[in-house]
Amino acid sequence: MRxxxxxxxxxxxxPAGSVAAALLRQAGHSVLVLERQHFPRFSIGESLLPQSMAYLEEAGMLQAVVEAGFQYKNGAxxxxRDQVSSFDFRDKHSPGWGTTYQVERATFDALLIRCAADQGAEVRFGHTVLAMQPGPAPVLEVAxxxxxxxxxxxxxxxxxxxFGRVLPRLLELEAPTGLPPRAAIFSHVRDGLALDAFDRxxxxxATHPERRDVWFWMIPLAGGRSSVGCVAQAAFFDGPEAEREARLRALIRAEPTLHRLIGDAPFVMPVRQISGYAANVARLHGAGYALLGNAGEFLDPxxxxxxxxxxxxxxLAAAVLKRELGGAKVDWHAEYDAPLRRGIDTFRxxxxxxxxGELQDIIYYPRQTPAIRRMISAVLAGYAWDESNPYVADPVRRLNVLHEMCVT
Known part of the structure; x- marks a missing residue:
């Protein structure tokens, strides 16, 4: 065998593979990217957070992203019901980017991997990893x-x-997530929003009027499109697949703000549903490998x-790996796994x-302290690793105390 x-x-x-490839190529290492699909291809996860921009900039991809014409984003x-609360990510506790983009992932992902290829990474589309022999010199079998x-x-x-989670499947690394199984039903619409109807x-x-554990997203995209979807525990969407479009339409009509903004705007792609996307692993690294992004852990959208x-x-992984390939002795747990999980635990x-409903009580609290609001805004903007923020350094206790203050 060759x-x-x-x-x-x-x-x-x-995105994770593309950025890692670019950073490693900048250090002079040969990089091969194996991708089972062909790009462009649809993916969910269209609303970026400002923290992402620093990594795109370091990977040499920022100019391409800025010039691509994506929808600008500055907050949430x-x-x-009749309560509203807006956060401007430029007004936040943490230093760094306060703006980003909302993107059609087919275009965005294809753009990033092209940037990595332009920096010398070899990319093979339509190639599937079948097996792996872990160790100091790992070997993959590919078709x-x-x-x-x-x-x-x-x-x-x-x-x-x-979500393909190749090595967790092949090496039996899966672990319980501790989160209930949830599902999302979604599509794109031609929204036709007037300029003064909504801040694009x-x-x-939007939270469901009667179910605080059910929520909706509307993500304005460039060109007059919006991504719209609903998330709930999987049983909430039970029903025949043939009725999926009608189900999403009824849900949009049930939420007053989305009904006003979207109403009966036509879906411009088939309504899709994904379930059981929360994932976790026993460890994020092993002999000769590390797991990035959703291949390791995914919480919730x-x-x-x-x-x-x-x-x-x-x-993080590229920084540790560059040191290891340069001959240094590294500790993947201390330098990669533990630091990454600290931010994930903040998001969790x-x-x-x-x-x-506790965070919703905080978000809609009418007498928010400006300093605390900026701390919450920083986490919502993606700065979940900035431990100068008390809601990063000790998120569970701080949120519990804050919620107690908001409801008493």
Missing amino acids: RDNVDVTIIGAG HFVW DEQAARYEVASRFVLDASG DKICI VFSSGVTIALRSAH AFVERWYT
């Missing part, structure tokens, strides 16, 4: 689209396969944290309290 040799093999050409607009098999020997493997520079997150966590993981504290 065997190719490379410094680093990356499984998956999504929350609505429940191309003609079912021809070959091997790739690397000094290290990064799994950026997203913000994502809209409510705060659009997925791409930010993916890019943070790529940035916010996600869990969103679904219990």
Whole structure:
């Protein structure tokens, strides 16, 4: 069987794989990216967070993203019944970017991997990883689209396969998430929004009028489109697949703000549903490999944290790996796993309290302290690793105390 040799093999050409590939190429390492699909391809996760911009800039991709014509984003607009609360991410506790973009992922992801290829990464689309031999010199077995098999020997493997979760499946790394199984039903609409009808520079997150554990998103995109969807525990969407479009339409009509903004605007792509997307692993690294982004852990889409966590993981892993490939002794747990999980745990504290309603009580509280509001805004903007923020350094206790203050 043919065997190719490379410094680093990356499984998956999504944002995490692309940024990791670019950062490693900047350090002079040979990089091979194996992607099962062909780009462009649809993906959910269209609303970026400002923290992401620093990683795109370091990976040499910022100019391409800025010039692509994506919808500008500067914050989030929350609505429940007659209550509203808007956060401007430029007004936040943490330093750094306060703006970003809302993107059609097919275009965005294709753009990023092209930037990585332009920096010298080799990308093979339509190639599927079948098996892995972990170890100091890991070997992957791969099949191309003609079912021809070959091997790739690397000094290290990064799994950026997203929801495909290649190495967690092959190496039996899956672990319980601790989160209830939820599902999302979604599509795109031609929204036709008047300029004064809604601030297109913000994502809209609306809570169901009768169910605080059910929420909607509306993400304005460039060209007069919006992504719209609903998230709930999976049983909430039970019913025949043939009725999926009618189900989403009825849900939009049930939420007053979305009904006003979208109403009966036509869906411009088939209504889709994904279930059981929350994921976790026993460890984020092992002999000769590390897991990036959704291949390791995915929480929930409510705060659009997925791409930010993916890019943070790529940035952290690339830094550790460059040192290891340079001959240094590294500690993947202390330098990658533990630091990455600290930010994920911050997001987890916010996600869990969103679904219990506690964070919603905080967000809609009418007498918010400006300093605390900026701290909350920073986390919502993706700065979940800035431990100068008390709601990052000690998120569970701080949120619990804050909620107690808001309801007494």
